[in-house]
Amino acid sequence: MVVDLGYGDAGKGTVVDLLCATRPVHTVVRFNGGAQAAHNVVLRDGRHHTFAQFGAGTFRPGVRTHLARHVVVDPLALVAEADHLAAVGVPDALDRLTVDGEALLATPYHRAANRAREIARGADRHGSCGLGVGEAVAYGLAHPDEAPRVADCRRPAVLRRRLTALRDRLTAELGPLDAPPVADCLPAYAAFAERVAIVDRSWLAGALREGTCVFEGAQGVLLDEWHGFHPYTTWSTTTFANAEALLAEAGLAGTAQRLGVLRVTTTRHGPGPLVTEDPALPFTDPRNPTNPWQGRFRFGHFDAVAHRYALDVAGGVDGLALTHLDLTHLDRAGPALRICRRYEGLDRLPPGPAGDLDRQAALTARLLRARPVLDEAPTDWPATVEETLGAPVLLTSHGPTAEAKAGPLAGVFCARRASA
Incomplete structure (x- = not known):
């Protein structure tokens, strides 16, 4: 199970690709x-x-992708x-x-409503990707x-009714939407x-018993819908919880190795807390440029x-x-990349109960005021x-x-956890 322990963009895709390149993976x-x-994978041939939406192991022949019911599926983007x-x-x-037929559909109406809401926030944008x-x-x-839902794509009459109700509700709330007619979709x-x-x-239970599977998370734990720094979060559970639930349903609870991905620079795309941000750091990320929805890619x-x-x-x-x-060799082009082990007056961020968004918003406000204590580069x-x-x-x-x-994971098979 591969999960990002930051704000996303730490390199989950390249890690999943490596796992699929060095072991016989059945399904991502x-x-x-x-x-x-946006999980970037680059092959040796360029x-x-x-x-x-496809698993980051797809370059490897035979590796399948399964979109579980917790994924929001956009068929139009998937075909592209x-x-x-x-x-x-x-x-x-x-x-x-x-x-999975139970997965929600992301439609042009969701996308248009998402963008309308984000534009209306003005300077208080949350940093949405604008994809609905x-x-x-x-x-x-x-x-x-x-x-x-995905299964509705096989039932045109049901899908027409649901898309029409969706469009009408969102139009009544937000005004005309920049989206095609239902009949065209x-x-x-x-x-x-x-x-x-x-x-x-x-x-999925059958696939898990046929061969090794890699669970590929999206975004980062610090953006989690319940534990992230509200309101600069995602509408998604970004921890291991969904993957663990899927394994438990298959009778395989606790059998997967948990891998957390971090980059040596703590980064964030868009607004929200980034306590160690340092605009003087000499880094860029060509895979994460500034865009009109998320905003600037920030380094700390x-x-x-x-x-x-x-x-x-x-x-x-x-x-x-x-x-x-x-990236660490670039330090000579600017200030050295350092490490922050504590903030001024604060050594640890205590987790709270899932769903207490008022608490998370208060934590966000505290982080926006926090100042890092930086130690020398290791x-x-x-x-x-x-x-x-x-x-x-x-x-x-x-x-x-x-x-x-x-x-150890670069060329050997993953050992299951001791509880397996």
């Missing part, structure tokens, strides 16, 4: 998020793809992603895809029996249903306080993957991170390709 299971994910994969040498991505994922989740919570969803294997929740020194909090709310890990170690980053966070570094990444990885 996506268990949260939706089309707003081919590159930003994985949004499959087209790009075909252009870079993977023509069978859709053939290796299964989708949170809007789809909110609508599903408000109207659970009427929210469009239906053929695309029907084509999706004909092309993709839509399954029930029992499919390694924030052990925030990452310890992520470990606490995620329930701990069996090991860590430490990425972007190739000479051995992996050893220092191990000591500071109390978890072993099992994988290090010194570049974007699988060949640029090192450590």
